[in-house]
Amino acid sequence: MTKNPFGVNLTFLPSLNPPDFPAYTRVILEEGIRIVETAGNNPGPIVKTLKSANCIVLHKCTTIRHAQSAIKLGVDFLSIDGFECAGHVGESDITNFILLGRARQSLGGVPFIASGGFADGQGLAAALSLGAEGINMGTRFMCTVEAPIHQKVKQAIVDASETDTELVMRRWKNTTRLFRNKVTDEVVKTEKESQTGKFEEVAPLMSGKRGREVFIQGDVDYGVWTAGQVIGLIHDIPTCDELVKRIEREAEETLSRASSLVVPRPKL
Amino acid sequence: MTKNPFGVNLTFLPSLNPPDFPAYTRVILEEGIRIVETAGNNPGPIVKTLKSANCIVLHKCTTIRHAQSAIKLGVDFLSIDGFECAGHVGESDITNFILLGRARQSLGGVPFIASGGFADGQGLAAALSLGAEGINMGTRFMCTVEAPIHQKVKQAIVDASETDTELVMRRWKNTTRLFRNKVTDEVVKTEKESQTGKFEEVAPLMSGKRGREVFIQGDVDYGVWTAGQVIGLIHDIPTCDELVKRIEREAEETLSRASSLVVPRPKL
Structure with a gap:
């Protein structure tokens, strides 16, 4: 590149x-x-x-x-x-x-x-x-022409507002900000309600493999993927050259x- | 004034x-x-x-x-x-x-x-x-010569770091950032552990009357009082004139x- x-x-x-x-x-x-x-x-x-x-x-x-x-x-x-x-x-x-x-x-x-x-x-x-x-x-460059991720993910960032991120994993002192989707909703629910407090209960949801599939297939609800509050400030998908200039x-x-x-x- | x-x-x-x-x-x-x-x-x-x-x-x-x-x-x-x-x-x-x-x-x-x-x-x-x-x-002007609050409160702001605030009342959708002290520790504990989830359990701790006493008597642990993360950036007690200039x-x-x-x- x-x-x-x-x-x-x-x-x-x-x-x-x-x-x-x-x-x-x-x-x-x-x-x-x-x-x-x-x-x-x-x-x-x-x-x-x-x-x-x-x-x-x-x-x-x-x-x-x-x-x-x-x-x-x-x-x-x-x-x-x-x-x-x-x-x-x-x-x-x-x-x-x-x-x-x-x-x-x-x-x-x-x-x-x-x-x-x-x-x-x-x-x-x-x-x-x-x-x-x-x-x-990070998030801003994800939403450029050159970023090697599915167009639907880029469009989801453009469509999102600053309130569309979610903090998960606080219970395990490994707090992570993600794009809010069906999977983060489930992680938050489990994190709140789990009696055991075992990380293993959310591990399948937090899987990096599933997250990578989001970028390849473009189904933004398939797994967890990171995004900052800055998604609220991103409204287009320029080339890196256009963006930096x-x-x-x-x-x-x-x-x-x-x-x-x-x-x-x-x-x- | x-x-x-x-x-x-x-x-x-x-x-x-x-x-x-x-x-x-x-x-x-x-x-x-x-x-x-x-x-x-x-x-x-x-x-x-x-x-x-x-x-x-x-x-x-x-x-x-x-x-x-x-x-x-x-x-x-x-x-x-x-x-x-x-x-x-x-x-x-x-x-x-x-x-x-x-x-x-x-x-x-x-x-x-x-x-x-x-x-x-x-x-x-x-x-x-x-x-x-x-x-x-707000917080910055609290820490000026003219602010009508006890010197010990001003000194507590000078001595504090940016991590010395606490969020309370999230459980009641009225989230408030306060200077972390013995009282906020107790509010957080009750908020977390209360089975009833009744605001009345923390109401005596959150009392505005007790908070006002902090400013008058200078005992920073007597009640709750608000402070922003910006306390970490405040290191002196200038006059308002000095500060603004x-x-x-x-x-x-x-x-x-x-x-x-x-x-x-x-x-x-």
Whole structure:
């Protein structure tokens, strides 16, 4: 898809069948990838391996405490992920307005990008204002011409409102924001009513295999799939080129308009 | 406290002893107040009275649907209140990054200010970027020299982190963000464990009278009191004059720095 540099993500999370992360890391390095985003719990040993191979490592996190730990581990960059995000929102529910401000105040100048809640140039201008170096977009890029997912999924994002996501798995301290559908309704019901509180009761519903089928077949109710609150801000399916150029233009116009509100003070 | 124009707030919420709102409204008009902020459920009849007396009416809301209804009722201005806010966050948990963006897209140009999550000029610049006309600050002004509350409460805000708030009352669809203390711990426990689900079980804890004592006596554990996630961004107790001037300066510097990132494109 590109001849330009790109990075890969390694996410460490509770899993019924945990991936072989050291093997993944070896392949990443063998293939010459030099930008890696880590996310989730305790990236320590992997970060060490990546840094000793001269990779640029970003760590994505939903709390300032985790960001500070990651800096001690030697990461180069943080990705600050607010409560509005798709997927794993963490357990403290701090929104990006607060989290980005705290990152600016407390990460000792280590650079960070803003993740969760971004779809347009106004959002980019706001993130830059709060101290971020840029924005990270997942849900918005899912809804582009090039995204290798079924057209019906893209259309579902366009049709959805900001209230059409659901938080699940809080009971197991692995809270995840998903597109609300028949399956998430069932997960929420089981999560609320289960007497045993065993994860196994919802595991078949939360299956990644079923989720992947949604993207292939286009039946948005077949399994769980992640989406951020930002679905409410997405209204079309542009090419990536159109999207990025539009965001750039909007950000420039936004900053220019906001700056024009400044009333010059007399110097005397 | 001021000779300049000011407004008052009228909040319509479920209450054990509902205030006499029409009487409040009469007093507001008799006293010559011409700016009123309404909030909470169904402000319809009161908005009509206020508008026919030529008041400027702002309605504060946590959803776009309610903002659109308020516009139909004739309000002049919206106050858009994100999930990070103090007090009543609503039931849909949409953060200000999303909610302000949606307001810009869907309120047909009716102006709005941003509420919830603001303490500094970087936040103001971000809110302006997202389309707001300004910001509304509650928690931040509580932590000023002039705020008529006990010094120990102000110090508690300075000492707190962004994770030191608690959501209560979700069970009764009246979700409220409060400063986390011994009383909110007890409310959360009762809310979770109560077999009857009767509000009366937590009512003595949620008492406004006890909350007011916190502000007078300075014992932050005596009752419930509201605070936003923004407590994590508040680190001092300036005068209002210092605070407002600092925010203005920070916003100008922020917009100027962000604008300097724009690379002029060749015209040819």
